[in-house]
Amino acid sequence: MKNALGQVDTVLLLGGRSEIGLAVVERLVRAGATRVMLAARGGTAPVGRLQALGAEVHVADFDAALPETHPRLVQEAVAKLGDLDVVIPAFGVLGSQAIYDADPVAAARDVAVNYGGHVSVGLAAAARLREQGHGTLVVLSSVAGVRVRRANFVYGSAKAGLDGFAQGLADALHGSGARVVVVRPGFVIGRMTAGMKPAPMSVGVDAVADAVIEGLRSGRQTIWVPARLRAVFAVMRILPRAVWRRLPR
Numbered sequence: 001m002k003n004a005l006g007q008v009d010t011v012l013l014l015g016g017r018s019e020i021g022l023a024v025v026e027r028l029v030r031a032g033a034t035r036v037m038l039a040a041r042g043g044t045a046p047v048g049r050l051q052a053l054g055a056e057v058h059v060a061d062f063d064a065a066l067p068e069t070h071p072r073l074v075q076e077a078v079a080k081l082g083d084l085d086v087v088i089p090a091f092g093v094l095g096s097q098a099i100y101d102a103d104p105v106a107a108a109r110d111v112a113v114n115y116g117g118h119v120s121v122g123l124a125a126a127a128r129l130r131e132q133g134h135g136t137l138v139v140l141s142s143v144a145g146v147r148v149r150r151a152n153f154v155y156g157s158a159k160a161g162l163d164g165f166a167q168g169l170a171d172a173l174h175g176s177g178a179r180v181v182v183v184r185p186g187f188v189i190g191r192m193t194a195g196m197k198p199a200p201m202s203v204g205v206d207a208v209a210d211a212v213i214e215g216l217r218s219g220r221q222t223i224w225v226p227a228r229l230r231a232v233f234a235v236m237r238i239l240p241r242a243v244w245r246r247l248p249r
């Protein structure tokens with residue numbers, strides 16, 4: 001439950017070992033959140049740092065690829081935390097287009113996580129937020145979904161689906177007191193992109209987390225990281241296909 005000043009008290013992180021997710025949760029705890037649930041595959045997640053900051057930290061088993069378990073997971077979170085102030089689905093798999101080209105089944109599995117998993121757990125969380133009449137779902141989309149590139153079009157198309165889902169859900173929740181914030185980072189230097197050559201305008205994990213906190217504070221619906229990617233993609237979106245497909249990978 002948010003306190004009288006509207007400060008976040010409880011946080012549910014789905015993908016409880018995500019670098020970006022944990023960096024956001026740490027900031028929310030530093031700002032006053034007292035109860036956290038980290039939901040991750042196998043039910044293990046790094047609790048020490050958050051506990052050292054004074055938070056009560058719960059851990060739960062969560063697999064994005066098992067949608068039938070998602071409503072129960074949200075119920076478990078409510079039982080442990082009470083009302084959910086902020087829910088952050090931060091799970092995802094970057095994958096490789098070359099591997100997907102050779103293994104369509106692997107591609108479909110990752111799409112089921114990157115899109116389907118967000119749909120099932122997002123709807124389950126949204127139902128709870130609507131019932132409470134407050135709370136924020138922070139969806140980690142990507143510029144990869146704003147205009148899909150040939151270099152990673154399986155990942156990008158799942159992010160495009162996710163971004164559309166999040167916008168539709170935001171509109172569906174309008175007036176309920178609950179809301180959805182869409183975060184669109186560019187290339188983030190971190191574990192997910194380890195070994196890859198950073199793209200122009202790359203940022204670190206901390207920059208994403210800072211932008212999410214600032215966006216939550218200012219009530220923004222969409223958070224681009226870095227912010228100038230919004231203008232860049234206003235142009236990218238309308239580049240002719242013949243130009244777009246020739247852009248460097």
Ligand SMILES: NC(=O)c1ccc[n+]([C@@H]2O[C@H](COP(=O)([O-])OP(=O)(O)OC[C@H]3O[C@@H](n4cnc5c(N)ncnc54)[C@H](OP(=O)(O)O)[C@@H]3O)[C@@H](O)[C@H]2O)c1
Binds near residue numbers: 020141186
């Ligand atoms: N890093 C970037 O460049 C970037 C850019 C734009 C958007 N994003 C998005 O931001 C989000 C967070 O990324 P990140 O940088 O924090 O990456 P990360 O540190 O690699 O975290 C991704 C997390 O997703 C979890 N995950 C994967 N499959 C799962 C499944 N089936 N069930 C449950 N959890 C699963 C992983 O769990 P394990 O710990 O078990 O592997 C991992 O903890 C992702 O949605 C990503 O697509 C990232």
